[in-house]
């Protein structure tokens with residue numbers, strides 16, 4: 001029995017002695033004592049999170065061990081880091097480990113770490129609220145019918161997962177800056193905190209006593225527990241022990257106590273069980289029970305091991321531990337040792353899937369690079385190791401000779417860190433280069449991280465060349481991705497530029513009139529379906545001396561111009577038509593000219609050098625902020641060039657019409673109508689949107705139909721609109737009466753909240769705004785509830801219940 005332990009634990013307030021640091025009970029089998037102390041409510045989010053955890057993870061309750069061991073390891077990391085600048089921080093408890101013990105009779109598991117511990121305030125905050133950003137969004141997504149298991153894995157359920165297996169949890173914690181405190185909860189709404197009546201039993205650290213639920217006995221089974229602890233502690237950087245009660249027979253005189261010497265820092269009690277042979281006086285064999293801690297994680301940290309000794313499975317498992325996502329997979333990894341300004345070892349992983357919020361979090365502090373110095377965890381919150389575009393990587397670095405007193409704040413400016421960062425980028429290029437040897441695997445990489453590469457091309461000036469070699473695009477040449485290098489090697493005789501076209505998807509691009517002629521003539525066109533493509537290519541400008549040519553731009557040169565009928569000859573032939581068309585479309589286009597890029601489409605609209613292609617226009621329109629920018633307006637209002645297909649029968653028909661009477665333009669309204677319709681169709685086929693809306697376009701087509709049918713172009717539609725009649729007063733009154741009957745009968749009105757539901761909602765609201773209990777505008781919600789109840793029950797109330805609800 002622990003001397004001095006008293007007072008605070010008792011079911012009816014009387015003093016109960018706390019027998020040892022693991023126990024809940026004064027005597028085995030008796031009722032659990034209740035911690036007397038200050039009561040606190042869980043933050044509403046915590047209660048909701050606990051519900052979600054319990055409802056969605058009940059099939060894998062064992063994850064509580066993973067979470068608690070990780071928390072212990074994090075706490076150990078923190079104190080060890082603190083000791084770098086303040087060695088005295090460790091004096092309160094020199095050991096750095098986690099010990100797990102089982103007490104079968106009491107049905108408890110106890111997890112003790114000698115980490116940084118928590119002050120009273122920490123206990124209240126860390127185990128009563130959730131500070132994590134994105135909590136509300138997460139809870140929102142998870143509260144629907146189908147809980148997204150993927151999401152819960154990513155969110156990290158943390159400490160609260162303990163309630164998957166526990167009906168009661170007691171946490172003792174001792175931080176160097178406070179006394180030892182106890183936190184206790186049964187997960188129902190509130191928790192209690194009190195100064196530990198047992199005094200300072202931990203020295204420093206945290207001890208979690210888990211009282212198992214009725215149906216969770218499997219964790220009391222030694223081998224099952226050992227299996228799980230081994231699984232979850234394999235990559236933890238501190239020793240994790242299971243404390244076991246063992247017996248041994250010794251040939252000696254009976255002794256009262258014996259001490260196991262397998263671990264220095266413990267003071268296990270040994271008890272003499274029995275003397276086997278009472279008659280033997282000199283040397284008596286006795287069975288001694290003692291406690292011993294068995295080490296569960298014998299491996300060195302995986303990253304400092306020789307890669308030859310690490311198996312695929314170990315790398316996979318370590319990745320899951322690193323990401324804290326039980327199902328996470330990596331696409332590729334590199335484990336290496338770097339020597340130079342700084343010697344370090346590292347493992348770098350490319351995830352198998354792009355993180356959902358990759359680009360949203362690109363500007364915030366990244367947690368994807370863990371830095372250790374000589375095995376001591378320093379930080380994972382620095383953005384300086386990797387350029388932004390590589391923020392999808394997960395890396396562990398262990399530096400040998402970076403200055404040890406490096407603090408989290410000075411990490412950024414450290415010269416050694418810059419040197420490490422340079423190495424990492426180089427290794428990443430090596431990794432991608434080798435990944436690109438496997439076409440299929442690399443296609444997966446491009447699908448997931450192609451956009452990241454392109455961002456790299458935009459912002460990483462020193463690596464643009466390397467990145468451009470790693471880019472891959474869809475192409476008219478095959479269904480597979482192609483590199484720019486491969487495209488260049490396939491370029492045709494006389495072809496100077498790399499042809500590409502942009503659109504929102506490959507199918508749409510294939511249909512575009514711009515692409516058709518190039519394909520017909522046997523040129524290859526790159527299909528760019530990523531919104532950033534156009535910006536990236538205009539930024540790259542060229543690849544190994546070959547310029548990029550957007551086939552939707554006016555300056556397209558195919559390289560075989562000599563072989564086709566020269567532009568000049570065609571311009572002369574089509575001059576009357578070009579003039580007429582330009583006169584018709586004076587407000588819309590800058591110029592009408594004969595095209596060299598069309599085969600089956602009658603016409604196309606091309607952007608001038610300064611103008612936007614349809615794809616770019618769509619992109620820019622999406623940026624509402626820029627819409628007011630004068631430069632944006634200027635570029636948007638750039639007129640386009642209308643190109644006609646000299647071989648298309650429609651164009652030849654129009655040419656014939658214009659040539660018949662070159663002076664009759666003004667009178668030929670029919671020609672003007674047809675040209676405008678052709679312009680609208682071309683606008684849409686070229687990927688732009690109708691400027692004056694669908695109505696004007698529809699009217700034009702209708703007008704053409706009228707001409708074809710010889711119908712008067714000014715005649716109006718004949719129609720008579722019958723007016724809706726008012727209802728009889730009697731009918732309305734009967735309806736009101738019926739509704740009141742339903743309300744008086746107290747039956748639920750479809751679509752309307754019942755008084756109970758309403759009260760429940762208000763109660764939740766009150767709870768969420770505790771402790772002030774203040775409602776909107778500072779009104780006291782209790783009063784509102786009382787008022788509502790009164791009004792709902794009052795017989796004299798002349799307002800219907802519906803109106804009361806409405807007012808609320």
Ligand SMILES: Nc1ncnc2c1ncn2[C@@H]1O[C@H](COP(=O)(O)OP(=O)(O)OP(=O)(O)O)[C@@H](O)[C@H]1O
Pocket residue numbers: 067071072075113115116117118126127155156157158159160205206324
């Ligand atoms: N064993 C412990 N020692 C010291 N502090 C702890 C311990 N366990 C939990 N905490 C504190 O409580 C906080 C909340 O823990 P919890 O496990 O719920 O979330 P987390 O560890 O921050 O996040 P996650 O588990 O999702 O990675 C921790 O951030 C830590 O400050």
